Amino acid sequence: MDRKTMDAAANNIRVLAAAMVEKAKSGHPGGSMGGADFVNVLYSQFLVTDPDDPTWIARDRFFLDPGHQSPMLYGVLALTGNYTMEELQQFRQWGSVTPGHPEVNPQRGVENTSGPLGQGHTMAVGAAIAERFLATRFGDWMQHKTYAFISDGGIQEEISQGAGRIAGYLGLSNLIMFYDSNKVQLSTDVDAVDNEDYAAKYRAWHWHVIECDGTDPEALAGALRKAHAERHKPTLIIGHTVMGRGCVTADGSNFEGQCSTHGQPLSKSGADVDKTIENLGGDPKNPWVIREEVKALYEARRSELRAIVARRREEEKAWAAANPEKARQLADFIDGRLPQIDYRSIVHKANVATRTASADVLTELGKKVKNMIVSSADLANSDKTEAFLKQTGAFAPGDFSGAFLHAGVAELTMASIMNGIALHGGMIAACGTFFVFSDYMKPAVRLAALMELPVKYVWTHDAFRVGEDGPTHEPVEHEAQMRLLEELHNLNGRRSLLVLRPADSAEATIAWEMAMENKHTPTALILTRQDVPDLKPVGADRYEEALQMKKGGYVVRKAANPDVTLVGNGSEVSLLCDVAVLLEAEGVRAQVVSVPSIGLFLDQPADYRQSCIPEGVAVFGLTAGLPSTLREVVGVGGQVFGLDRFGASAPYKVLDEKFGFTPEAVLERVKNFIGR
Amino acid sequence: MDRKTMDAAANNIRVLAAAMVEKAKSGHPGGSMGGADFVNVLYSQFLVTDPDDPTWIARDRFFLDPGHQSPMLYGVLALTGNYTMEELQQFRQWGSVTPGHPEVNPQRGVENTSGPLGQGHTMAVGAAIAERFLATRFGDWMQHKTYAFISDGGIQEEISQGAGRIAGYLGLSNLIMFYDSNKVQLSTDVDAVDNEDYAAKYRAWHWHVIECDGTDPEALAGALRKAHAERHKPTLIIGHTVMGRGCVTADGSNFEGQCSTHGQPLSKSGADVDKTIENLGGDPKNPWVIREEVKALYEARRSELRAIVARRREEEKAWAAANPEKARQLADFIDGRLPQIDYRSIVHKANVATRTASADVLTELGKKVKNMIVSSADLANSDKTEAFLKQTGAFAPGDFSGAFLHAGVAELTMASIMNGIALHGGMIAACGTFFVFSDYMKPAVRLAALMELPVKYVWTHDAFRVGEDGPTHEPVEHEAQMRLLEELHNLNGRRSLLVLRPADSAEATIAWEMAMENKHTPTALILTRQDVPDLKPVGADRYEEALQMKKGGYVVRKAANPDVTLVGNGSEVSLLCDVAVLLEAEGVRAQVVSVPSIGLFLDQPADYRQSCIPEGVAVFGLTAGLPSTLREVVGVGGQVFGLDRFGASAPYKVLDEKFGFTPEAVLERVKNFIGR
Incomplete structure (x- = not known):
C-alpha cells in the first residue's frame, strides 16, 4: 500500500472525527485523530470480517477501550461502509x-459498549478466551484474531493488572492490543501522572511487546505482521502517536500534542478547525466526504475480504461435512439452543446451603452444557463453582x-472477561465470588446490564450470616444495591438485571434454571453460606411447588383468611415459616410468601400479587439486608x-440473636406490628 | 539477635495463630504461620512506635493487606503487649x-481495617503520602516509615496497579512493602492462576525490589536494612515464605505448603494441631503462652523503643521551640482544628453549575486549609478540583x-489512598471524579464508611444531564446506591455516609461547609455538570436561607395551605420551583422542599419534617435518579x-424533553396526581 493513500485515508478519518465533534459541539477529537493511523492500517489491511455477514462467528473482533474515541471508530467504519455520512x-x-x-x-461493527476505561480491553481478553475455547473444540478454521485498542487512560486503570496478567498467563496469542500512546490524558500530560515502563510491565506479564511509530502505516503494518507471527503470547504494540495529529492554528502553525484537544471541539481548543481540515486535505465547507483514493482503498479491501472469507467458508464446509455431529453442536452454540437439562431430577441432600444446591446444579451443567465457561475469583472451593471445575477442568497456559x-x-x-466471552457469541458465561465483593464487580455488571448480556453471577455468602469473617465480608446493602439494577430498565424496556435470592435447595435449582433460560439480561444468584432448612422435604413435589417462583414470588405457607402476611426471601423464608408456626400456636393465622425476584413479582398482574399478599391484610417483611430491600414489595402500610x-x-447464630433474627424475636416484632 | 530466639518468637506467633483459629473453629492459620517470621523481625527490630503513646503522630505505621491473616497480627501484637491471651x-x-x-x-496497633484484598497496601500508599506531606512542611524529625504487608491474593488485585504506579511515580522511599510470597492462595496454588514476574513488574513501576528467604530472620533484617537505605524509591521485599510453616501430620511428617491450611482450622486441614504446636515448641494443652525468651526479646525492644522515642521527642521539642508558629499549626492539624473559613462570603457567579460553585469553595479551601490533600482521577478540569490544584500545586516525584x-x-x-491519608492523622482528604465512576470507588467508600473516615467525595456530572456522553457516563441508580450507605449505620450508630446533593451554588457552598465540619463519616457531594438557576439571587441572604439544609431539607418555596408539596434535590429543585409557578397560575398552591440530605432530614423531629412536608397534603417527588431515591422521604401515599x-x-435539554423533565411535563404529572 502506498504511503500517500494510507495517509489520505487516515487524514480522512481525522477530518470526519474533527467534523463530528465540531457539529455535535461535544466530544473528543484529539485522541481520535491520533489513533486514526492505526485503525486505518488495521481495517484496510488486517481485520478480517465478512462484508456480507457482519456477525459471522469467525470474524476478527475489534474492541475499543477508550469509548470517547468513538469518532475514530465511526470514522473508519464509515470508510468500510458501515456508517453513512448522514449518520456521522x-x-x-x-x-x-x-x-x-x-x-x-x-451489525455495524461495534463489538462492545465502551466508555468506562479499562473494560474494553478486558472484554477483548474474554473474547479471545472464547475464541481459543471454540477453536480448541472445532478446529483451526474458526480461529480469528481479537484486537484491542487502549489509550493512556485505559492502561492506567486498575483492571489492566487483571487483564494483562490473565492474558499473559493463558498465552492468548490471538490477542493483539494496540496501545495508543500519545502521552496526553484528559486533564494533563501523562508525565504529570505516570512514568511506568509499560513495555517492561507487559513483559513481566509474559506479553510480546513491540514498540513502533504509531503514525507510520508501514511501521504499524510491520508490527501487526510480527504480532500475527507470535504463537505463544498476547502482543502489545506500543504505538507512539500524536494527540490531535494534523491540528494547526489560525496562522497554520502546528498545534499537535495539546491536552486542550482531548475533550472538546477543536474550535474551543486553540486549534483552527477550518485550517486543520484543510491541512488534512479536507474541505472545510464540506468535510463529510470520503475521498476517491480512500474509497478505492476500502473497496479493494472489501474485495480481498470476500475472497478471504470465501476460502474460510470452504474450509468450514469441509470441516462440517467431515464432522456433522460437531457442526450441529456448533450451530446449537451459536443459536443459543441449550441441551435438555432435567432440573427436577437434580438431587440435593436435605437442608443444604443454597451455595451447595447451586453446586449440585453446576455439576449437572458441567456435564451437559458444553459451551459454558465458569470462573471464580480464587473462591471456587467456597462459592462452590468448583463443582463445575471438577466436571470440566481449568484453563491452563x-x-x-x-x-x-x-x-x-x-x-x-x-466480570469484565465474562462480558467479553458473552459478546463473542456461541458461549455462556458464569462467575462466582462472595456477595460482598459484588461491589468490585459493579462497573462490569452495569455494562453487562446495559449491553443485555446473559452473564450469570454466583454470589455466595450472602447476609451477615457469613459470621466470623465480620463486617468487611458481610453484605448488608448489597441486595438492595443490585436490585437498583432491577429497578433500572435496559434499552429494550426489560429490567436490566434479574436478581434471584432463593430460599432453599429447590429454589436454588430453579434459580439456575431461570438464569439459563434468561438470554436477555444478566442474572444474579444470591446464595447462602450456611445451611438452610428445606421449606418442604426435597424432591419432585417441592420442586414442582417452587416452580411458582418463576412469577417472582409465591405462597410457601398458605393460610385461610390470614391475619398477617410474612414476606421475605433467601434464608429469611424458613425463619418466617418458623415464626408462622409460633404465631399459629397463639391463634394468629400467617401466610408466608417467598419473593426470590422482587422485580418479576412486581411485574405480575395485580390479582396474582394479591393472591400472595392479600389486600387489607397486614404485611410484615423480613430481610437480612437493609429494610429498603423489601420496601416496594411490602408496600404502603407494611x-x-x-x-x-x-x-x-x-458465629452466625450469635449474630442471629444479637440482631434479632431468631423466631422468638421476630415473633415479638410481628405481634407488636399487628397489635397482638 | 540470635537465630534461636528469633525462631522461638516466630514460632510463638505461629502457635498462637493456630490456637486462635482452632478455638474459634474458623479462620486462616496457614498464611498467618507463613508470615510470622517477617512480622517478628519487623516488630522486634524495626517498627518504631511509642510503647507509652500508641497514637504518636510520628510512629511507624504497619498496614496489613490480607486481613484474613489477623491471627498473625494479633499474635505479634500480643508479644508487644497490645493484646492479652484472654483477648486472643x-x-x-x-x-x-x-x-x-x-x-x-x-490504640491497639491496628492501623487499618482489612479484608477486601488490595486495599490495605493502597491505604499504606496514602499514609506514606501523608507522611511525606507533613515531613516536607515540618521537617525530618517527623519522618517515619510506612510498612505494608501484602499476600499473593492482594498482589493480584487490580488496585495493585494503581498503588504500585503511584507509589513508584512519586518516589515514596518511606514505603516498604513485604510481599508474603508463599505461592498458595485460597483455592489453588498460585501457579494455577498467575505466573507474572512480580519483581520485573514492580521495577517497571520504579520500585526498589529485593528478594529474600522470608523464613530467615537475618535475611529479612538485611532486606529491611537495605530498604531503609533507599532514598528515592519505595521498596518491595519479596519474601519467599511457606504456607502453614511448622505444620505436621499425626505421624509427625511435614505438612507445610498445603492449600488446605489456608482457610480453616488446622484440625480440618490434614495437619495435626497438637503435633504442630509441639513441633513449634508450644504446649498443646496450653498454647496461650508467651515464652520467657520471647518475652525478654520484646521487653528489650520496648526499652530500645523508649530510648529511640525519647530522642525523637527531644528533636521535636527543639524544633517546636525554634518554630513556634509551625508547631501551633501542626497541633491544629493533629487535633483537627480548622481555620476560620467565611463560607458566607464566597462569591459565585449567578446560576452556575454546582460543580463550579464547588470550585469556588475549593479555591478558598486551597488558600486556607493547609493540611488538605485533594485528588482527581484525571478529571481535574471537569470535576473542577483544579481550583484547589491552582492554589496548591501538584505532587511530583x-x-x-x-x-x-x-x-x-x-x-x-x-479512594483507597484517601482512606490512607485520613488514617495517618493530621490530614484532610478529598477526591473527585464523575459520579458514574463512584461505582469503581464503592469498595473503598464502604471501607471509609466502616472506618468512619471523614473523606470527602466530589462527584460531579450527576444525572442523565451529562448529556451527549450517553448511558455509560450517566449515573441513574448511583444516588440511590450511595444513599444505601446513608441507610446503613456505622458501629457508632451514625449513618455511615453523609450524602449531599445541593440544588444551587449556595447549597453547594453549605454542602462543603457540612463536609468540612463532618469529622465522623465520609461525605459525598453530588454535583451538576450543567448550570442550574439559583433558587434566589446569590448573596448572603440566599446563603442564610440555605443554611437550613443543615437539617437535611427545608422549604425553598413556602405556600400557605398548600395543595401539594413538591420534593426533590439537586437540579430538580429549580425545576420544581418552575412547576410551582405554573401550578400557581392554575390556582394550585405548591410548596417546594429541597432535601440535599435525605438521611439528615429523616432524623429530624417529626414537627420539623411536617413543617416542610405537611401531613395530609399530597406529596410529589421528582428525581433524575431512580424513583426509589426519594421513596422514603416522599412517604406513604406520595x-x-x-x-x-x-x-x-x-444534548441534555433534549433528554429533559424525552424523559419528561420539563416544567410542562412535570406540571401534567403533578396535576394528574392531585386530580386537577
Missing part, C-alpha cells in the same frame, strides 16, 4: 446510531480444553424489619 | 477486640510541597417521578 452527522444526537460512546452493535477460569483475586476483571447497620464478627 | 481467646467472637478481620484501632494528587485514571486506588431506565446520548 447525527453524532451524539437523540436516537442516532452514533452515540457519544459506542454502544454494542455487531495454552490449553483451553477445560472450561473453568481461575481468575485469581480480581473480581472486576473476572412493616419491614431488616439490618440497618454493618455486621459484626461472631 | 476471644478471636472472632461477638464484641471482642479480635474480630475475624482486623478493624482499625490504633520526590516533591510534596504541593497538595494535589493527580491519581490518573484509577478511581478505586484514589408519588415519585424519576428515571427508571438507562440514559441516552443527546
